[in-house]
Amino acid sequence: MILIHPPVVRPCEPPAGIARLCGALSHHGMRYRVLDANLEGLISLLKTPPASSDTWTSRAFRHLSGHLASLQSWDAYENEARYRRAIKDLNRLLGMTARSRHVRLGLANYEHEELSPARSKDLFRAAEHPEDNPFYPYFRERLTELLKNEQPSVIGFSLNYLSQALCTFAMIGFLRQEFSGVKLVLGGGLVTSWMKRPHWQNPFAGLVDHLVAGPGETFLLSLMGVKQSGNTCYEPNYDSLPITDYFAPGPILPYSSSSGCYWNRCSFCPERADGNSYIAVPADEVIRDLHRLVERYRPVLVHLVDNAISPSMMKVISEHPPGAPWYGFARITHHLTNLDFCLALKRSGCVMLKLGLESGDQNVLDNLQKGIHLGEASSVLRNLKKVGIATYIYLLFGTPHEGLIEAQKTLQFVVEHHDCIDFLNLAIFNMPIGGPEARQVETKTFYEGDLSLYTSFDHPKRWSRQRIRQFLDKEFKRHPTIMPILRRDPPVFTSNHAPFLVKKDRN
Numbered sequence: 024m025i026l027i028h029p030p031v032v033r034p035c036e037p038p039a040g041i042a043r044l045c046g047a048l049s050h051h052g053m054r055y056r057v058l059d060a061n062l063e064g065l066i067s068l069l070k071t072p073p074a075s076s077d078t079w080t081s082r083a084f085r086h087l088s089g090h091l092a093s094l095q096s097w098d099a100y101e102n103e104a105r106y107r108r109a110i111k112d113l114n115r116l117l118g119m120t121a122r123s124r125h126v127r128l129g130l131a132n133y134e135h136e137e138l139s140p141a142r143s144k145d146l147f148r149a150a151e152h153p154e155d156n157p158f159y160p161y162f163r164e165r166l167t168e169l170l171k172n173e174q175p176s177v178i179g180f181s182l183n184y185l186s187q188a189l190c191t192f193a194m195i196g197f198l199r200q201e202f203s204g205v206k207l208v209l210g211g212g213l214v215t216s217w218m219k220r221p222h223w224q225n226p227f228a229g230l231v232d233h234l235v236a237g238p239g240e241t242f243l244l245s246l247m248g249v250k251q252s253g254n255t256c257y258e259p260n261y262d263s264l265p266i267t268d269y270f271a272p273g274p275i276l277p278y279s280s281s282s283g284c285y286w287n288r289c290s291f292c293p294e295r296a297d298g299n300s301y302i303a304v305p306a307d308e309v310i311r312d313l314h315r316l317v318e319r320y321r322p323v324l325v326h327l328v329d330n331a332i333s334p335s336m337m338k339v340i341s342e343h344p345p346g347a348p349w350y351g352f353a354r355i356t357h358h359l360t361n362l363d364f365c366l367a368l369k370r371s372g373c374v375m376l377k378l379g380l381e382s383g384d385q386n387v388l389d390n391l392q393k394g395i396h397l398g399e400a401s402s403v404l405r406n407l408k409k410v411g412i413a414t415y416i417y418l419l420f421g422t423p424h425e426g427l428i429e430a431q432k433t434l435q436f437v438v439e440h441h442d443c444i445d446f447l448n449l450a451i452f453n454m455p456i457g458g459p460e461a462r463q464v465e466t467k468t469f470y471e472g473d474l475s476l477y478t479s480f481d482h483p484k485r486w487s488r489q490r491i492r493q494f495l496d497k498e499f500k501r502h503p504t505i506m507p508i509l510r511r512d513p514p515v516f517t518s519n520h521a522p523f524l525v526k527k528d529r530n
């Protein structure tokens with residue numbers, strides 16, 4: 024069996040889902056290979072001499088090996104100008120390489136001028152013409168070599184983001200043309216969301232042998248003749264992944280202590296719209312896994328990829344530190360209003376918490392069912408600042424109960440807490456097709472794609488996307504206390520690299 028991580032996603036850490044599948048396959052003694060076609064494909068394109076000879080592109084190509092080396096050591100992270108230049112230059116090279124294929128390509132971006140990853144007919148077109156894909160020269164050679172050497176009976180693709188979809192189908196199309204006997208399995212977060220759309224009908228029968236919703240361990244094992252009952256949690260295995268080659272100063276280990284979300288109430292949440300149930304790995308297993316993994320791979324950072332790390336898990340981790348710095352998503356809860364709780368987190372190696380505040384208006388928060396009280400949020404931010412845990416705050420504009428007045432309250436809240444906020448992520452609300460709010464407002468087709476996960480809607484307060492953008496560009500982002508926070512955000516890699524950029528100030 025071969026497991027493939029297709030382009031394009033940020034190439035900074037090994038794929039968590041594939042590492043979990045590897046854990047399950049290794050546990051049962053199965054033979055498999057992993058291909059990180061994202062990392063390999065991006066590096067292969069970066070190393071291709073550019074067709075354009077303009078000054079910027081030529082200079083970027085000359086500095087390529089220096090940029091890669093600096094992003095794979097502490098060099099770039101200790102010199103912000105160098106870090107930004109490296110990323111800008113790498114994006115320039117990718118952009119220029121893919122331009123003739125009508126693709127806007129970057130280290131975290133793949134957008135075709137005509138084909139949409141939310142339309143099945145466009146995915147079929149990508150599969151019918153793999154030679155049009157900018158990664159074609161790379162994957163034709165690599166897949167041919169791999170399949171000749173390994174003779175796999177099954178190839179599994181892990182498709183998690185829209186930016187991977189067109190490349191995944193181009194690779195699938197190539198395999199169908201050249202190696203028609205091999206069984207193709209497609210799973211991952213994006214496939215799961217597609218399959219949980221209302222009235223889902225599989226458009227890919229005939230092209231892909233099996234689509235898998237949710238964690239793929241049970242399905243892959245059953246395909247290989249291993250029966251297992253219930254939800255067995257396997258320790259992830261990174262042995263087959265190039266953990267020292269990613270764009271990071273050392274290995275980052277992604278690890279999930281749960282799937283789904285223990286809160287599962289936020290009305291706008293795609294996780295809730297998908298109906299994914301909450302499954303937590305038993306606390307003693309999490310601690311045992313983390314200790315073993317840190318011992319084995321010596322990571323510079325552990326990335327807890329849970330949708331929200333539960334307070335009880337944070338407590339357990341603070342009592343049994345993993346032995347490496349860590350960060351992840353948490354909810355703003357009363358636990359974090361306790362300074363001792365925050366101090367214990369800090370001592371356990373927590374360098375940053377990502378927190379979904381969403382709004383600075385209590386009424387909006389209550390309607391979103393966030394379970395956040397602004398008074399508590401204020402004290403949480405101040406505590407985290409006191410103990411030296413960086414904060415990456417997520418705001419969401421344009422939810423149905425928000426208008427300009429409420430958005431201005433969010434601006435006010437951020438201004439009042441600007442000294443406790445290290446990084447900010449601003450997003451405009453997309454209405455999940457299957458979510459509870461989609462039933463309460465007038466909806467329309469959003470992407471005009473049969474695979475679209477979102478729907479557009481008539482905003483009850485006439486707070487349109489255009490008005491929100493104007494507010495963000497002209498008011499929010501220009502505020503003198505907010506501008507420096509936004510400027511600090513690592514380009515392209517955002518929260519994935521943020522812990523490295525705060526690390527030297529905080530520790």
Ligand code: SF4
Pocket residue numbers: 283284285286287288289292293294295330331354379
């Ligand atoms: S805390 Fe996050 S993952 Fe959980 S329901 Fe809310 S938005 Fe969804």
